[in-house]
Amino acid sequence: MTQSILNNTSLFSFPIRVYYEDTDAGGVVYHANYLNFFERARTEWLRDLGYEQDQLRLIEKLLFAVRKVEIDYLKPAFFNDQLIVTVQITKVGASTLDVSQQMVAVNKKEEQLLSVAKVLLVCIDADKFRPKKIPKHINTAIKNSPYCTNTLKRS
Amino acid sequence: MTQSILNNTSLFSFPIRVYYEDTDAGGVVYHANYLNFFERARTEWLRDLGYEQDQLRLIEKLLFAVRKVEIDYLKPAFFNDQLIVTVQITKVGASTLDVSQQMVAVNKKEEQLLSVAKVLLVCIDADKFRPKKIPKHINTAIKNSPYCTNTLKRS
Amino acid sequence: MTQSILNNTSLFSFPIRVYYEDTDAGGVVYHANYLNFFERARTEWLRDLGYEQDQLRLIEKLLFAVRKVEIDYLKPAFFNDQLIVTVQITKVGASTLDVSQQMVAVNKKEEQLLSVAKVLLVCIDADKFRPKKIPKHINTAIKNSPYCTNTLKRS
Amino acid sequence: MTQSILNNTSLFSFPIRVYYEDTDAGGVVYHANYLNFFERARTEWLRDLGYEQDQLRLIEKLLFAVRKVEIDYLKPAFFNDQLIVTVQITKVGASTLDVSQQMVAVNKKEEQLLSVAKVLLVCIDADKFRPKKIPKHINTAIKNSPYCTNTLKRS
Numbered sequence: 001m002t003q004s005i006l007n008n009t010s011l012f013s014f015p016i017r018v019y020y021e022d023t024d025a026g027g028v029v030y031h032a033n034y035l036n037f038f039e040r041a042r043t044e045w046l047r048d049l050g051y052e053q054d055q056l057r058l059i060e061k062l063l064f065a066v067r068k069v070e071i072d073y074l075k076p077a078f079f080n081d082q083l084i085v086t087v088q089i090t091k092v093g094a095s096t097l098d099v100s101q102q103m104v105a106v107n108k109k110e111e112q113l114l115s116v117a118k119v120l121l122v123c124i125d126a127d128k129f130r131p132k133k134i135p136k137h138i139n140t141a142i143k144n145s146p147y148c149t150n151t152l153k154r155s
Numbered sequence: 156m157t158q159s160i161l162n163n164t165s166l167f168s169f170p171i172r173v174y175y176e177d178t179d180a181g182g183v184v185y186h187a188n189y190l191n192f193f194e195r196a197r198t199e200w201l202r203d204l205g206y207e208q209d210q211l212r213l214i215e216k217l218l219f220a221v222r223k224v225e226i227d228y229l230k231p232a233f234f235n236d237q238l239i240v241t242v243q244i245t246k247v248g249a250s251t252l253d254v255s256q257q258m259v260a261v262n263k264k265e266e267q268l269l270s271v272a273k274v275l276l277v278c279i280d281a282d283k284f285r286p287k288k289i290p291k292h293i294n295t296a297i298k299n300s301p302y303c304t305n306t307l308k309r310s
Numbered sequence: 311m312t313q314s315i316l317n318n319t320s321l322f323s324f325p326i327r328v329y330y331e332d333t334d335a336g337g338v339v340y341h342a343n344y345l346n347f348f349e350r351a352r353t354e355w356l357r358d359l360g361y362e363q364d365q366l367r368l369i370e371k372l373l374f375a376v377r378k379v380e381i382d383y384l385k386p387a388f389f390n391d392q393l394i395v396t397v398q399i400t401k402v403g404a405s406t407l408d409v410s411q412q413m414v415a416v417n418k419k420e421e422q423l424l425s426v427a428k429v430l431l432v433c434i435d436a437d438k439f440r441p442k443k444i445p446k447h448i449n450t451a452i453k454n455s456p457y458c459t460n461t462l463k464r465s
Numbered sequence: 466m467t468q469s470i471l472n473n474t475s476l477f478s479f480p481i482r483v484y485y486e487d488t489d490a491g492g493v494v495y496h497a498n499y500l501n502f503f504e505r506a507r508t509e510w511l512r513d514l515g516y517e518q519d520q521l522r523l524i525e526k527l528l529f530a531v532r533k534v535e536i537d538y539l540k541p542a543f544f545n546d547q548l549i550v551t552v553q554i555t556k557v558g559a560s561t562l563d564v565s566q567q568m569v570a571v572n573k574k575e576e577q578l579l580s581v582a583k584v585l586l587v588c589i590d591a592d593k594f595r596p597k598k599i600p601k602h603i604n605t606a607i608k609n610s611p612y613c614t615n616t617l618k619r620s
Contacts (some may be wrong), residue, residue, distance in 0.1 A: 021179065021185055025180070025234040026528055027174065028180070032176065032501050033310075033497065036329070039497070040329065052390060065491070065538070068535075069534065069535070072533050078362055080362060129541060153611050173506070176500070179434075181373055186375075186379070187344060188342065190342035191342050194342070194485060209545040218336055220383070221383055223380075223383065224341070227377070235517060235518060238366055308431075333489045334490070335492050335493070335544040336485065337490050338490070343488065389490040
């Protein structure tokens with residue numbers, strides 16, 4: 001019996017619908033667009049945590065830039081598919097975040113795992129494009145969230 | 156006998172190849188991406204005139220923003236098609252440019268007209284997003300070019 | 311006193327969030343991507359009417375292709391903006407639909423109209439890419455919907 | 466002394482210009498769009514080898530689908546940058562290709578390495594989306610090319 005990805009409360013999940021713009025002449029979602037979907041989910045995870053990225057940029061002068069992606073394409077996503085994209089933080093560094101993500105199709109009763117990705121984010125200065133320490137309050141909020149496996153040690 | 160678009164020396168023309176990223180599950184170039192192709196051609200027309208847009212933004216603090224587009228989709232463009240996109244300036248205003256553009260497929264011996272567009276550009280201040288007069292030297296360069304039908308009056 | 315677009319029950323409306331993927335280095339939503347947003351809203355309007363486009367293609371062998379677009383860019387949309395995109399059918403032809411659309415930003419209490427578009431759709435055969443009569447049941451459903459100003463004549 | 470990537474004759478290279486459509490509000494090329502650039506280069510590598518992908522699909526009923534990508538973002542690419550994207554085949558399997566790719570900015574005299582990627586392609590049946598053996602003539606052409614390090618053994 002496989003465990004449901006969608007019932008896993010340690011994964012933040014966000015629904016995404018596939019439109020024509022996302023597909024290519026192969027009849028499936030164009031491979032680069034999977035990265036768009038993964039980023040939308042990370043944006044919504046940050047919003048859920050209380051952080052709006054336009055405010056982070058304006059007030060904290062920071063951006064989370066993508067430094068590395070490892071992505072596996074397991075099954076194609078098709079036009080009109082209803083997808084769920086998940087976010088889980090597996091490591092919080094001084095200026096980096098390791099993110100584990102999944103893309104699942106939920107058209108019928110069964111879940112179908114379409115893609116998994118490991119994304120390394122770097123907190124950078126929005127003007128200088130140089131790494132910058134993740135502010136304490138953000139670091140704490142991430143570690144305290146239910147979607148982080150690298151939790152704060154509590155004595 | 157139809158006149159060749161490509162032999163018309165009053166049209167600036169730029170070649171564009173259709174890749175998978177440009178297509179959709181309908182098997183053709185996704186309709187919004189035609190606007191990308193038209194913009195690439197306008198960028199290359201400006202470059203041909205001697206203006207790099209990153210420099211225009213940095214030094215002249217200006218952007219050419221799209222204010223209005225009227226586009227006709229006559230025939231579909233397909234994956235791997237070799238296209239030619241044209242640019243012709245039909246009117247130079249104080250802060251606006253009227254641009255007439257065409258997209259032609261040139262896969263075989265014959266030209267096939269796929270799309271025509273009328274684009275209204277506004278010269279804007281890059282920071283304030285407000286209309287700004289087109290600098291004299293740019294206005295003159297545009298009117299003097301072979302690709303402008305709204306030429307300088309010469310006595 | 312301006313009438314609210316969003317309280318107008320004769321307009322189908324669909325919420326869209328602006329992500330990084332939608333923006334460009336000018337700091338605003340890239341002009342071609344407005345067409346993506348307008349299409350997402352048309353897709354959801356059809357779904358609301360009871361029609362899934364993948365099924366329409368498979369069963370009715372039809373696509374609604376974009377034949378013509380007239381779009382006005384009134385104000386820029388920014389990263390993280392919450393938008394509402396509307397759909398209203400103004401004319402139902404034998405094989406065409408005239409669609410009137412608006413894009414509104416709803417970040418704060420006030421609505422801001424960012425863009426308006428007139429889109430001409432043609433019902434085409436999915437394989438031959440030739441115009442095809444809109445099936446009777448779809449034509450009727452569209453005309454009977456609250457989002458169509460070209461309603462069925464009733465005696 | 467660093468060896469020039471561009472003078473390396475074992476790398477297929479293809480020039481790509483950065484347009485507004487490729488950038489995001491961070492002021493740089495949007496991370497997902499790097500995958501577009503890498504794919505354009507692979508398409509041109511196949512064309513250089515004598516294979517047009519629309520013909521491969523029609524005649525050989527095959528597609529090269531992306532199965533896995535590992536991508537490192539080393540430095541940002543900016544609007545108007547002139548890039549060179551390289552392709553090198555490091556392994557030819559029965560139905561897979563291991564591809565090593567680089568993205569280099571060549572705006573000034575110096576080359577700047579912006580990104581490297583390892584891409585795993587799978588030859589699939591264009592209709593069934595199932596792995597399929599790479600046809601003998603294509604396998605041989607790839608191995609015989611100067612851009613493959615997994616060359617044919619010659620006795």
